Amino acid sequence: MELAAKLEVLADAAKYDASCASSGAPKRDSRSGSGMGSTTGMGICHSYTPDGRCVSLLKILLTNFCLYDCQYCVNRRSSDVRRARFSVAEVVNLTLDFYRRNYIEGLFLSSGIIRSADYTMEQLVAVARCLREEHDFRGYIHLKTIPEASAELIELAGRYADRLSVNIELPTGAALAALAPEKSAASIEQTMGVIRVKLDEAREGGRRAPRFSPSGQSTQLIVGAEPSSDADILGTADQLYRAYRLKRVYYSAFSPIPFASARLPNRAPPLLREHRLYQADWLLRFYGFSVAEIGSALVGGQLDLSLDPKTAWALAHRECFPVDVNRAEREALLRVPGLGVRVVARILAARRQRRLRFADLEALGASLRRARHFIRTADFAPANAALGSERLRRALLPVGVQGELF
């Protein structure tokens, strides 16, 4: 099979993995080396596809042949999809050829399971090793870690990769047992545990410790392939963040696949559900919310699709508002709908220089359409402080949705 045909098959097979981050790697560059590549810590999106996603890494599978039969996966062994397999050299050359033209930040390599977990992992490691050792490649490498691969192989993967990931796939053990009978939540989490221990060792060992996945580990779970609720999903994510110190949990709305199993829904969940989960995830990690607090604004275990989760929480907790932007603590400001982390930082700095008036907040970048109902300034207090939450809720709905309710 020609290289272009393989690329078509093995990129198509990789597109259901949402992760494309190239951030968090330690800064390095090619000036002291013989090859090429650099990382700035920030990550760069080199292109965007019409699905709105960024293209940062060459995201491909080494092969889409697979021993497993996970129902949600287009590459399961019972699927009729075209199969292909790259050689190690083909992936290495493709990565270098794309990188030197400035198309990508590096490589995100995953694979179907062939022969055994260890054999597959060895192949992935061989690609990373060749890039690093033979070509002195200093760009970003993300390797998918195969559950049940040996600890030695994981350690080797971490020596070459900037990030490792193991996909948890589904939010509950029961869902996994139903749709991916050959995978087990226990072995996936065990692999995450091995990675976490090595990450801790590398961090505590300082400079003398061997390098290990400096950008940490991440995971992905599929949303909407089975009936788990948003409460289940956020609970799982929160537990994973705590137990394995993940950098990111990616939520991937189930996308109906060709050659689909009859046990799967034949239509995708609204992409909005995926978006709301990301917003809730942000509240957990950067805004000081607990899962229980987000849970207090869920209806039937689901996030409100028509309102962002922070606004939904604020409507359920009117007693916490209005917040005085000239006096409130950072924690209270972060809970105001329409005020993000950066806007709050600007408010805290600016109010040391002046008493903030309503008009000032616009210059600071606040989204006043939402924030105005929840704040007090030197010259402003919300007129609708007494407004019932249901009317306020309608006022806060996105513009396109409002009309349909009247």
Add this chain to the structure above:
Amino acid sequence: MNLPDMSAHTASVRTFAEWRAAARPWLAAGTPPHAIEWTSPTSLFAAAAPAPAPPDAASDARGRARAPRLPAAAMRLLETLTLYRDEGRWTLMYRLAWRLLNENPRLLEDAADPDVHRAARMESAIRRDVHKMHAYVRFREVVEADGERVYFAWFEPAHEILPRAAPFFVKRFANMPWSIATPDGSAVWRDGALTLLAAPAAAPRDPADPLEDLWRTYYRSICNVARLNPRAMQREMPQRYWRHLPEAGEIASLLREGTQRLAATPARRPAGVSKTTPSR
């Protein structure tokens, strides 16, 4: 030497160093912003033509003794504003410097101040422009007469950022001969030295690079046409960049394919949402 009086002064500058040399004695003398008219000649690079002598010699003993001092963060901000393609930048820079020295040394912390707000918007436009240049430059491999492979790119930044954006490519491609041409000038990396050329470059005739076909294949295959979101794509990759992106030629057909598929299935996204996945 005569201290500048309150009558109107003019200065024509084109680099940060020139602006600073011109501004320093006026700042030392407390000359208010409205008394100076700033303009800029056309070219971006100081190397192209010798800088005009500043209105007061920088070596003047009294000028040096009273040299005003600005915090490092303020100097960095002013230097960044230099890159903004707008005639008003020099005036704003002077007003900020004057207000920092005469009104409030912590002025920059007050993001609600109109001058600070405008400077912050300009700074973020520059940062974005530099970032987009790092992202969207596309090198083409050209085999020269002696067999050497060199890498060439043409790019049109919104602001005068080539000197700010070029070091990224030096770090990333230190062992590869490359050049980037822009309408303002070129950056050339050869044998461990970066040269910035002032001559405005013209867009070259396209040399073919067969790798671009593989890149287009990848772009088509990694796109999930079952979940189109062209608004999110365009917000991050505005159309003005498309002309020089080899993959952009695929966008129309992918959108067509996705729309046909959408027509075949009833599920639709609710109104009012076009957000991308947050990336961090």
